[in-house]
Amino acid sequence: xxxHLAPVDYDCQxxxxxxxxxxxxxxxxxxxxxxxxxxxxxxxAAGLCGMRFxxxxxAALSGKLGEHVACTIYALRPLVCRECQPGDPECxxxxxxxxxxxxxx
Ligand code: SF4
Ligand code: SF4
Numbered sequence: 001x002x003x004h005l006a007p008v009d010y011d012c013q014x015x016x017x018x019x020x021x022x023x024x025x026x027x028x029x030x031x032x033x034x035x036x037x038x039x040x041x042x043x044x045a046a047g048l049c050g051m052r053f054x055x056x057x058x059a060a061l062s063g064k065l066g067e068h069v070a071c072t073i074y075a076l077r078p079l080v081c082r083e084c085q086p087g088d089p090e091c092x093x094x095x096x097x098x099x100x101x102x103x104x105x
Contacts, residue, residue, distance in 0.1 A: 017098040029080060043058075060077070065100070066098065066100045
């Protein structure tokens with residue numbers, strides 16, 4: 001039996017599921033005040049605890065889910081967004097919930 005599994009290549013720019021999965025995510029965590037101040041105010045949730053969720057997705061997400069998306073504050077995005085790894089359990093859960101394929105792409 002082979003121990004080599006085919007690498008799974010999920011393309012975040014053709015997905016966006018984790019940015020549209022949970023109205024309570026992404027939440028801010030260990031960001032500095034300067035990092036938080038750099039995020040446009042209109043994209044931040046009223047309670048200042050995380051990003052604003054609007055229309056079923058993070059307010060910073062542009063494009064069409066499952067086709068072509070982008071984070072409009074990529075360089076400024078919260079730490080939890082940076083920790084997301086394509087193919088990890090949270091990714092798989094978000095993709096399944098949004099009906100985005102479990103295969104490549
Ligand atoms: S759910 Fe996974 S593949 Fe989709 S954008 Fe998030 S990390 Fe990338
Ligand atoms: S800040 Fe960017 S990476 Fe994070 S959830 Fe919003 S759109 Fe996605």
